[in-house]
Amino acid sequence: MKASQTTRKLTTIAMLAAVSIVLVALIRIPFPPAPFLEYDPADIPIFICTFLYGPVAGLGLTLVVSVIQGTTVSAGSGIIGIVMHFLATGAFALLAGNLYRLRHNRVGAVVALGAGVAAMTVVMVFCNLIFTPIFMGTPIEAVIPMLLPVIIPFNLLKAGVNGIVTYFVYKPIARLVKHEHSEQPA
DSSP: OOHHHHHHHHHHHHHHHHHHHHHHHHOOEEETTEEEEEEOOTHHHHHHHHHHHOHHHHHHHHHHHHHHHHHTTTGGGHHHHHHHHHHHHHHHHHHHHHHHHHSOSHHHHHHHHHHHHHHHHHHHHHHHHHHHHHHHTOOHHHHGGGIIIIIHHHHHHHHHHHHHHHHHHHHHHHHHHHHHHHTSOO
């Protein structure tokens, strides 16, 4: 990859990181059954990065955003929030990014997004079983009854909404990014 292409790619990824942080700072909607759970659209730029540049770029952006988020706008969750976000969104990036790479069309996007949403949800079940007792100072026996009525539906809803939004905004953004790249002098 040429230096100018690398610079443009890194600039685009940095912009997506900034958009992710702004989104989580501005949009947080509480999930009524569990006030400690909040919907935010911060993963949408990460999903877009994953589709634009592949699973490794998506995973790298997930790490950067998780650390920035966890030390600024979501500092209350601390290292546990950073780890949980990295594991869940990282699972999405790796699975969805690799699936989309195999089938780079609308059907591939739907399959990749669906698999990524499922992966995030499964990872969050395990994260909640491991980290929620530590974070909330409660026994795992208090978390298990929350899985089916609260944790699983919340994570399916959050990841699903972010996946649907990504589906509709990815192509226009990809065209814009690729158009910007093609207009640069050789």
